[in-house]
Amino acid sequence: MATTLKIDFVSDVVCPWCAIGLYGLLQGAAQAGVELDLTFHPFELNPQMAPEGEDIAEHLIAKYGMSREQLAQSQEAIRQRGEALGFHFDMDARSRTYNTFDAHRLLHWAGELGAAQQLALKQSLLQAYFGMGRNVSDTDVLVEAALSAGLDGEAAREVLDSRRYAGEVRASERYYQQQGISGVPAVIVNQQYLISGGQPPETFAQALRKIADDEA
Numbered sequence: 001m002a003t004t005l006k007i008d009f010v011s012d013v014v015c016p017w018c019a020i021g022l023y024g025l026l027q028g029a030a031q032a033g034v035e036l037d038l039t040f041h042p043f044e045l046n047p048q049m050a051p052e053g054e055d056i057a058e059h060l061i062a063k064y065g066m067s068r069e070q071l072a073q074s075q076e077a078i079r080q081r082g083e084a085l086g087f088h089f090d091m092d093a094r095s096r097t098y099n100t101f102d103a104h105r106l107l108h109w110a111g112e113l114g115a116a117q118q119l120a121l122k123q124s125l126l127q128a129y130f131g132m133g134r135n136v137s138d139t140d141v142l143v144e145a146a147l148s149a150g151l152d153g154e155a156a157r158e159v160l161d162s163r164r165y166a167g168e169v170r171a172s173e174r175y176y177q178q179q180g181i182s183g184v185p186a187v188i189v190n191q192q193y194l195i196s197g198g199q200p201p202e203t204f205a206q207a208l209r210k211i212a213d214d215e216a
Contacts, residue, residue: 003212004035010176010186012045013103013125013136016078016089020198021185022122023085028204034212038115040122041176042104042169043184046097051137053098060097081198087126093133101169103136106146106156108165108172113151120149190215 007025011018029036046054060071075091082089103125111118124145128134134141139160146156159165176186187195187204189211195204 002033002035003216004037005029005208005212005215006190007036007038008041008188008191009038010041010043010181010188011184012043013100013107013122014097014129015043015045015184016082016130017198018185019087019089019126019130020078020081020085021187022126023082023087024199024201025187025204027085027201028199028206029208031201031205032209032212034208038119039111040107040118041172042100042107043173043176043181043186044100044104045184046099047101049097049099051099053096053135053137056095056097082130085201088131090131090133094130095133096135098129098135098137100136101166102139102160103142104169105165106142106159108168109156109159110146110149110151117149117151121146121151124149 009022009025011021025036046059057068057071060066061068066074075089079089079091107118107121107125110121125136125142128141128145128148129136134144136142136145139157142160143153143156147153183196185196185198189195189208193207193211195207199207
């Protein structure tokens with residue numbers, strides 16, 4: 001019987017390395033022969049951003065002090081990493097970046113439905129943003145992502161039209177910041193082992209296998 005490891009995955013839906021980390025983790029778990037009890041937790045890269053978002057190139061150049069040439073190289077490296085994992089980044093479609101607080105409220109709701117539902121919504125949101133360049137702060141886009149994940153669209157819209165789960169999301173954000181999480185993805189295994197960044201599947205597999213052996 002395969003070992004099950006508890007995974008707390010702290011991330012944002014507009015973080016490309018979070019997409020790479022998630023797909024690397026899932027493939028690494030398969031390589032290691034372990035099962036994952038996976039829960040997603042919120043981290044906002046742009047908590048103060050206005051609803052209309054910002055131009056992605058201008059935002060990244062200002063935030064990281066990159067030149068446009070460096071940005072293009074970074075984006076191509078990310079695209080290639082995603083392609084190797086079976087995840088599609090359309091860098092031409094993604095022209096803006098957005099605040100993701102409502103997306104995290106919706107993910108919290110999906111988590112109450114079950115781990116499989118939350119994973120499906122997370123993947124749907126990542127694909128909506130990185131694969132199609134959709135505005136993941138827009139209610140209609142979020143409802144479409146929920147429907148694509150096999151969830152109830154009307155229930156999703158009810159959550160988004162209310163302030164439900166706002167307190168829970170803020171509390172979770174504060175908790176992980178207090179635990180020292182300042183960058184994502186942060187993958188916490190069995191509440192004690194931290195794997196940081198968008199690691200390749202082989203790195204996740206090695207770490208998960210060792211943790212499973214140690215726990216056994």
